[in-house]
Amino acid sequence: MRGKKHGVQARFLEVNKKAAYMPCASHRLNLVIADAARSSITSISFFGYLQRIYNLFAASTKRWVILKKHVTHFTVKSLPDTRWEAKVEAVKSLRFQTTEILEAIEELERVSLDNRDGFISTECRALAIEVRNWRFLVCLITWYDLLFQINIISKALQSPSICINDQISHIEAGMSFVSQYRHGGVAIAEGKAKELADELEVDRAYPEPRRRKKICLFSYESSDESDHQTGEEVFRREFFYPLVDTISQSLQERFKNMNDFKKKYGCLCSASNMKSAITSDMLPSSCAALAKGIGEDDIDFTVASCERSFSKLKLIKNFLRNSMSQGRLAGLSVISIEHELSREIDTENLVQQFATVKDRKVKF
Template sequence: MSLDNRDGFISTECRALAIEVRSWRFLVCLITCYNLLFQINIISKTLQSPSICIDDQISHIEVGMSFVSQYRHGGVAIAEGEEKELADELDRAYPEPRGRKKICLFSYESSNESDHQTGEEVFRREFFYPLVDTISQSLQERFENMNDFKTKYRFLCGASNMKSAILSDMLPSCCAALAKGVREGNID
C-alpha cells in the first residue's frame, strides 16, 4: 500500500533491506547460524526422546561439542563455500571496516594506525567467535550436568548397572541418594 502511494521512507527502507539481504555478510551469517542450529536441533531432538538412555545422551552431546570445536576453526571457510553456491553475483570480499580517526591533541600521542584490522578479522571477532563460543559453553554445561546425573544415579541406567549395584550391596545407598534427589527437586 505504501509503495503504491510512493512513500519515500518505506521504499528507501525496502531497498536498503534488499541490499543487506543480498550482502556477503548476511549470507555468511545466515549459513553459519543454520549449520550450527541444525546440529543443535539434532542434539535437542535426541535429548527429548523418552526411550534414550543417559549414556547415549552424553555421547550425542560429545559429538555436538566436537562438531562445534571443529566448526570454530574452519566454519567461516565452510560458510563461504556454501555462500558462493547461493549467490554468484555478490561481491565476495570482506567488507572493510571504516577506520577510526583519532584526534591528536598533543605531539606525543600517536595515531592508532596499528589497530587497523581486515574485514575478515572483524567478522570473526565480532560475530563468529562469540556465537560459536556461546554454543560451545552451553553444550559444555549440559555435558557436565549429564555427567553429574550419571555419576549420582548410575544404577538407574540399564539393567547391568542395576545388577552390579545389587551385587555390590550399594543399592540401599543408591536408593537413598535417589530419594534425596527427588525431595530436593533434582528429579522429576
C-alpha cells in the same frame, strides 16, 4: 520453576528435603540458542531482518501471492519467541531459496512504486540491499549449520524413550561439532556462500571497518592496533567467535552435572545398565553411591512428552467447545494423548455393547 527459594522446587523441598529436582533438558538446550542469538549485535540484526521479511509478505494477501509465485518449496516463517530451535525453519527458507525470495522482494518493490507506496518500496529496497550483502550470506550459512545440528539434538531429547546415556552422547556430539566448527567454520560457511554470491552477483568482500583517527601527542605513542584489522577479522571477532563460544560455554554450564548424575544414578536409567551392574558385580557400589548422593544433585531429564500432552488441551477446548464439561474434556484429552492405543480399539464393538445395555425396546 527452578527457584530454590520461591519456585516449585522450593515447595517440593518443603515437603521432602531429599526430593531431587529434574530440569528439562530440552528447555536447557532451548536456552542455549537464546543465549547465542543475543551473543552479538550482528546476530540480533540478522534475526531482525528475517522477521522483517516475514512481516513484509504476511501483512497482506496480495503480497503473499507475490511470494508464492516465486517460492515453491518453503515459505518464509515467523520467528518463534519460545521454541528457539524452531528458528531453523525460518532460516532454512531463506538459506535454500535466497534467489527466489529476493526476486519476490524486488517484484514487490516494483508493484509498490507503481502504487505510489513509499513505505513498502523503501522497506523492500533496504531488505534487498541487506540480502545482497556478503556478510549477511555468511551469517545465513553459519546460523543454519549451527541450528541444524542443534535441532537434531533437540528432536532426540524430546523422545519419550531417551535415557541419560543417550542424552549425554547427544550433548557431547553437539559440543564436539561446535568445537570443530570454531576452527574451520568460517571457511566452510564462505565456501557455501560463494555459490549464493555467484548466483546473486554479489561481491565477495566484507565491509571495511571504519578507521579511527587517533591523535598522537607524543612521539612514543603508537597507533591503535585495531585499525590494521581487515573486514574478515572484524567479522570473526564481532560475530563468529562470540556466537560459537557462547554456544560452547552455555552447553558446558547447563549440562555440566550430567556425568555426575550418571555416576550415581546411571544404574537405574535403563534395563541394560541394571543388567550390566548385576553381571559386573557393581551393584553394591552403585547402590551405595545412590544412597549417598540421593537428594543432593539435580537430575537432568526431559518433560517434552508431558508438555506435548498438555498442549492437547488447547487444541481440544477451543472457543467452539467452551461449554465442555470437565469429564468430557478429560476423556477427549486421554483419547488424543493416547492416540496410538485408541486407534487399536474396536469402536464398533463398543458401540454395539453400549447399544445393547441401553436398549429399551420391548422384545416380543
